[in-house]
Amino acid sequence: MTDRILAIEPLTAEAFASFGQVIDAAGAHHYPINNGMTERYHDLARVELGGVHARPLISIFHGQPYALPLSLKLVERHPLGSQAFYPLDDANWLVIVAEDDHGTPTGLRVFRPAPDQGVNIAMNTWHGVLTVLERSARFLVVDRGGDGVNLEEHHFAEPWLVKA
């Protein structure tokens, strides 16, 4: 029996503020372009690119579903850049993040994005890898390429349990 249980909470910009930004057209600054044929939802998140020869990468991640309860054994962070995930399908997914305490993740939080929400995880922020539930889903991912090592992993001595 473990006391290392994590509950799932709804994703809000306020709750996520210390980990990055929520990508959400709702409430965003927007304006018509292209003779009014397109609405631009502008500047939704802050892409961070650090280190040498940094450049933005645009990729598609096709995530396979995990089952709940989820045994969380690892979080990671990208010291040289942010990482954004925006669903291309109707996805049921989780965003797992943590604060940092002198190099150790602490204060784990598990968020469930609403439909039409994505996230931009700020540079050097501890997070779980893409965690999709129920059915596979594709995500547009914007993160950092370039020189240097942009991945640091933390393996928990004892896993956390993410429960519905």
Ligand SMILES: NC(=O)N[C@@H](O)C(=O)O
């Ligand atoms: N490894 C990789 O590109 N993906 C992870 O960084 C992740 O956060 O899913």
Ligand code: NI
């Ligand atoms: Ni990552």
